[in-house]
Amino acid sequence: MEKNKGRKSDRTESGAGVEGDICWGRNPVLSLLEENPERCMKVLLSKSVQPHIKNKIISLCREKSVIFQNVEGAALDRLTGGENHQGVAAYAARMKLWETEELLASLPQPPAPAMILLCDHIQDPHNLGAVIRSAEAAGASAVMIPKRGGCLPTGTVVKTSAGAALRLPLAVTGNVSQTIRLLQEAGFWVTGLAMDGRETLFKEDMPPRSVIVVGAEGEGLGTAAAKACDDIRFIPMRGTTGSLNASVAAGIAMFEWSRSQAAKKQ
Numbered sequence: 001m002e003k004n005k006g007r008k009s010d011r012t013e014s015g016a017g018v019e020g021d022i023c024w025g026r027n028p029v030l031s032l033l034e035e036n037p038e039r040c041m042k043v044l045l046s047k048s049v050q051p052h053i054k055n056k057i058i059s060l061c062r063e064k065s066v067i068f069q070n071v072e073g074a075a076l077d078r079l080t081g082g083e084n085h086q087g088v089a090a091y092a093a094r095m096k097l098w099e100t101e102e103l104l105a106s107l108p109q110p111p112a113p114a115m116i117l118l119c120d121h122i123q124d125p126h127n128l129g130a131v132i133r134s135a136e137a138a139g140a141s142a143v144m145i146p147k148r149g150g151c152l153p154t155g156t157v158v159k160t161s162a163g164a165a166l167r168l169p170l171a172v173t174g175n176v177s178q179t180i181r182l183l184q185e186a187g188f189w190v191t192g193l194a195m196d197g198r199e200t201l202f203k204e205d206m207p208p209r210s211v212i213v214v215g216a217e218g219e220g221l222g223t224a225a226a227k228a229c230d231d232i233r234f235i236p237m238r239g240t241t242g243s244l245n246a247s248v249a250a251g252i253a254m255f256e257w258s259r260s261q262a263a264k265k266q
Helices: 026-035 051-064 073-080 100-106 125-138 155-160 176-185 223-228 246-265
Strands: 007-012 019-024 040-045 067-070 088-092 097-099 114-120 142-146 170-173 189-193 209-215 231-234
Touching: 019 026, 019 073, 026 040, 026 051, 026 088, 040 051, 040 073, 051 067, 051 088, 073 088, 097 100, 100 142, 100 170, 100 176, 114 125, 114 176, 114 246, 125 142, 125 155, 125 246, 170 176, 176 189, 176 209, 176 223, 189 223, 189 246, 209 246
Parallel strands: 040 067, 097 170, 114 142, 114 209, 142 170, 189 209, 189 231
Antiparallel strands: 007 019, 019 088, 040 088
16 A cells, blocks of 8 residues: 555544544455455445446455445545545554454463453544543553444544553454353453442452443443443442543543552562
8 A cells, every 4th residue: 555645544434433543445455355354344335336346355354354434435535635536444452453363372371460451332433542641651551442333543632642542452353242142251340430330449458450440421231241340339429420531530540450469469
């Protein structure tokens, strides 16, 4: 894919809820899917794409587990600023996105401590960036995000994370509750954060190998994700605010895990 052709940065598709690097045109998008599928977050196709090209792109998307969406040509016109997009465009991440199995294989083996933050459909790229920044500072091994229904790692996320998104492994998941079960099978204790949690976050230390699950802004943990967790904890508050920002709650929990691990070494 040519470096300066068919690419823009930090443009937004109206109503798509995705923001980041964009490439367009048949060959650039095909190259992205064939050579760097781990960076391809989403492909947009219009009715004007020739059938044999469209079928090839869709086939590659399915093979590489990349989301694709049919849109009106006018949406691509707006997205690319009127460039000759040939009916196809793609959002590309600026960093490698790991698969769950690949990530697990890269982690320190038990009994070495390891902490993963799992985001249950965080919507705001600034929140996701703040979460990733805190995760790196707290010593997390990785941050995991769903492929659908939440914010994806884009230029805004990288900027808000102060570059941590380029240093800390980010993994994408297909289904949050299924991912929780996979992590449990790998020996992790999974703690969800929710205002109606069973116990305070500070009642007892989290295990050395822990996953912390934080829910979406306003909605909190999804029902399926909450049921799959080993434990649900809440963060006690003294003021009258109803709930904490998702990134703040995640930061408190991650640093509580970090504190407990440091205490065990003393």
